[in-house]
Amino acid sequence: MNLGPSEIFLVVLVILLLFGGKRLPEIARNLGRGIAEVRRYTIDVKHQLNSDITDSSPKSSNPSESTLKKTEQSSPKVDVNPTAQSRTSASKPDSTD
Numbered sequence: 001m002n003l004g005p006s007e008i009f010l011v012v013l014v015i016l017l018l019f020g021g022k023r024l025p026e027i028a029r030n031l032g033r034g035i036a037e038v039r040r041y042t043i044d045v046k047h048q049l050n051s052d053i054t055d056s057s058p059k060s061s062n063p064s065e066s067t068l069k070k071t072e073q074s075s076p077k078v079d080v081n082p083t084a085q086s087r088t089s090a091s092k093p094d095s096t097d
Contacts, residue, residue: 003011019027 016024
């Protein structure tokens with residue numbers, strides 16, 4: 001948005017005509033306070049998010065180790081050599097004939 005000097009002058013003139021010379025400083029002061037409050041709020045939110053991110057980071061130096069430990073604890077034990085059982089059952093004749 002490119003505003004030249006003539007456009008800025010026109011905007012200031014319209015504001016002056018709408019609100020008058022006595023209320024203009026009060027409006028500018030309130031607008032400045034509002035902008036400062038919004039800036040403070042956004043800075044606080046940024047700091048809060050940064051602190052939450054750093055607090056929730058894992059304490060372990062290697063995150064894959066902690067993930068592996070959790071997986072080992074939650075997963076059931078599986079037979080390592082399932083083909084040995086299938087060989088023994090294949091060598092036995094089926095007696096249901």
